[in-house]
Amino acid sequence: xxxxxxxxxxxxxxxxxxxxxxxxxVSMLFFALIVILVFSFSFSMDHQAARELLAxxxxxxFAFTGIIGLGKSFLAELHNDCLEYLQMxxxxxxxxxxxxxxxxxxxxxxxxxxxxxxxxxxxxxxxVEEIWIxxxxxxxxxxxxxxxxxxxSALTVxxxxxxxxxxxxxxxxxxxxxxxxxxxxxxxxxxxxxxxxSQWFHLLGVFDLIFTVVSYWLxxxxxxx
Amino acid sequence: xxxxxxxxxxxxxxxxxxxDQLSLDIPSRHCFALFGPNGAGKTTLMxxxxxxxxxxxxxxxxxxxxxxxxxxxxxxxxxxxAHGTHLYDDLNAIENLRFCLALRGIIPSDSQIxxxxxxxxxxxxxxxxxxxxxxGMKKRLGLAKAILARPKVLLLDEPYTSLDERGIAIxxxxxQETIQREGAVLMTTHDREHTRQVANHMGILHxxxxxxxxxxxxxxxxxx
Numbered sequence: 001x002x003x004x005x006x007x008x009x010x011x012x013x014x015x016x017x018x019x020x021x022x023x024x025x026v027s028m029l030f031f032a033l034i035v036i037l038v039f040s041f042s043f044s045m046d047h048q049a050a051r052e053l054l055a056x057x058x059x060x061x062f063a064f065t066g067i068i069g070l071g072k073s074f075l076a077e078l079h080n081d082c083l084e085y086l087q088m089x090x091x092x093x094x095x096x097x098x099x100x101x102x103x104x105x106x107x108x109x110x111x112x113x114x115x116x117x118x119x120x121x122x123x124x125x126x127x128v129e130e131i132w133i134x135x136x137x138x139x140x141x142x143x144x145x146x147x148x149x150x151x152x153s154a155l156t157v158x159x160x161x162x163x164x165x166x167x168x169x170x171x172x173x174x175x176x177x178x179x180x181x182x183x184x185x186x187x188x189x190x191x192x193x194x195x196x197x198s199q200w201f202h203l204l205g206v207f208d209l210i211f212t213v214v215s216y217w218l219x220x221x222x223x224x225x
Numbered sequence: 226x227x228x229x230x231x232x233x234x235x236x237x238x239x240x241x242x243x244x245d246q247l248s249l250d251i252p253s254r255h256c257f258a259l260f261g262p263n264g265a266g267k268t269t270l271m272x273x274x275x276x277x278x279x280x281x282x283x284x285x286x287x288x289x290x291x292x293x294x295x296x297x298x299x300x301x302x303x304x305x306x307a308h309g310t311h312l313y314d315d316l317n318a319i320e321n322l323r324f325c326l327a328l329r330g331i332i333p334s335d336s337q338i339x340x341x342x343x344x345x346x347x348x349x350x351x352x353x354x355x356x357x358x359x360x361g362m363k364k365r366l367g368l369a370k371a372i373l374a375r376p377k378v379l380l381l382d383e384p385y386t387s388l389d390e391r392g393i394a395i396x397x398x399x400x401q402e403t404i405q406r407e408g409a410v411l412m413t414t415h416d417r418e419h420t421r422q423v424a425n426h427m428g429i430l431h432x433x434x435x436x437x438x439x440x441x442x443x444x445x446x447x448x449x
Contacts, residue, residue: 002330009327017315020354081309088275089328090300096328224296 006091010099011106017076018107024072028111032065036115040122054123055186059178061115063145066108067167070149073104074157083157086223093220097150101212104153105146112138130188137188140204141181144211148173151215154222173211180204227286228253228378228409229274234283235433236269243269245433246283251426256400256410258424260417265430267413268308271382274411275305287378301329304376306384310363314356318347318366321355325370333373341369345395360387365395372399379403381412385419397423417443 018024039057043049077083086096116138120127127134152170156162171178180200187197229251236244243266251257261267272278274285276296284291290298312321322338333341342348345365347358355363364387371379379400385393400410400423414420420427421443428437438445 006328009324013313013316013324016320017313020315076313079314080312081307082311082313084277084307084309085311085325086328088277088300088303088305089325090297090330091328 003092003095006095007099007102010096011102014073014100014103015106018103023076024069024107025110027072028065028069028107029114031068032061032111032115033118035061035064036118036122052186052190054119054125055182055189058116058119058185059141059181061119062108062112062142062181063171063174063178064167065111065115066104066142066145066149067170069107069111070104070146070153070170071163071166073100073150073153075162078157093223094216096223097154097216097219100154101146101150101215104150105143108142108146109138112142125189127189130191133188133194134185136201137181137184137204140201140208141177141184143208144177144204145174147208147212147215148177151219151222154219176203176207180207226253226288226407227251228255229285229287229411231274231285232283234270234273234285235281236266236273236278237281242433244273244280247430247433247435249428249435249437251409251411253407253409254404255426256404256412256424257426257428258420259411259413259428259430259435260415261413261430266433267430268382270430271305271307271380271411271413275303275307275380276300277305302377303380304371304374304378305380305382306367306371307382308386310355310367312355312358312363312366315354317352317354318342318358318369319351321366322370322373326373329374331374337373338369341372342366344372345369346391361389361392364388365392368396368399375406376403377408379408379410379412381410381414383414384412385414385416393419 043053074083077086119125149170152166156165156169159165180203184197184200184204227250231247231249234244234247235242247270259267269278273280274292276292276299279293284293286292287299287302292299311325316324319338322333326333339348342351345368347362347365350358350362355366358366384396388396397419403410412420421440424440426437427440427443428435
């Protein structure tokens with residue numbers, strides 16, 4: 001079957017089921033909201049301190065929110081043995097991976113789009129001039145998290161302690177993404193010249209490329225075992 | 226032409242041997258019914274043939290394609306209706322059919338879907354989410370999927386479970402249809418009466434060992 005069509009059907013299925021159940025997005029948003037509230041009450045920051053620390057806070061919130069969504073991604077496939085159907089279907093397994101990854105990417109990005117304005121409000125930020133750079137950072141870093149996270153979600157879904165194992169395995173793997181995302185976001189929020197932190201963009205791009213390709217090749221192996 | 230060929234197939238889980246050197250040929254236009262007590266290894270065999278589990282040793286071929294090294298080809302030819310329904314509760318019946326068939330590279334028209342749903346007598350429920358379906362309706366929807374997919378080899382794991390008499394008749398009619406169009410069917414079952422109507426070869430699996438027998442000896446062999 002057409003590779004692109006298989007990806008499209010996987011994304012369609014995940015979006016439709018999420019639109020009807022709202023299980024993943026609601027969990028992600030509530031969790032992230034609590035994280036923002038906890039941070040905003042824990043740190044009373046002036047404008048400059050907020051710009052220094054906020055990049056880390058934002059990406060901690062985004063990463064853990066993403067893990068909530070990634071954890072549910074393949075869990076839904078266990079119900080009624082649907083994972084078994086994906087495994088024995090003749091559809092290219094790489095297409096199934098890319099479909100799931102795209103859906104995870106969209107859910108995480110949607111959560112970030114909803115949450116970031118809350119950060120602006122709670123921490124009194126002015127990001128009008130840096131918004132486009134921040135948007136690119138969000139896109140690149142979220143792609144990296146989704147690429148590795150989708151693979152690890154498939155890997156851990158049949159393990160009894162999957163809720164613990166997913167973050168334990170995933171977070172060390174995405175440390176380069178987290179560092180690059182935090183440094184890029186900090187540079188943008190501080191209004192630094194782009195040249196000063198552009199190397200982190202390159203790291204994000206290279207990480208995305210390598211880990212998307214590696215995850216794509218490993219996915220079939222994981223699904224078949 | 227041999228549709229399904231199993232040669233010296235074994236499966237072990239740790240020290241427990243579930244299938245022991247099992248060999249079987251099912252020609253096209255044949256339906257083989259496999260009986261056996263719980264835990265005999267029937268579902269394990271089905272899962273191996275559906276490429277869900279690797280055999281520990283031996284091999285099997287589907288229409289000449291090796292089941293381990295040519296999985297992609299085998300998966301195009303085989304359809305496995307298992308205990309699990311393989312349905313997404315948040316999708317309706319039509320959406321489930323469209324999605325599952327799309328992964329097999331089949332895009333049925335609206336009228337084909339309607340005909341398949343009508344044939345399994347759940348036509349009025351096409352737009353209902355399958356979370357509200359009974360077990361029998363889910364089984365019928367699985368059958369509608371197979372009707373539209375027209376597999377060359379049909380693997381049925383206890384196909385009559387949850388079905389009423391009408392549903393069983395529809396299932397048997399589809400088995401007959403698969404046989405008539407040069408396909409082959411392997412089914413596991415405990416239901417002698419309904420199986421007798423469609424199966425032309427039979428066997429009993431006990432402690433991982435297969436013994437075949439002609440259908441007229443069914444009542445003699447199937448005691449466990």
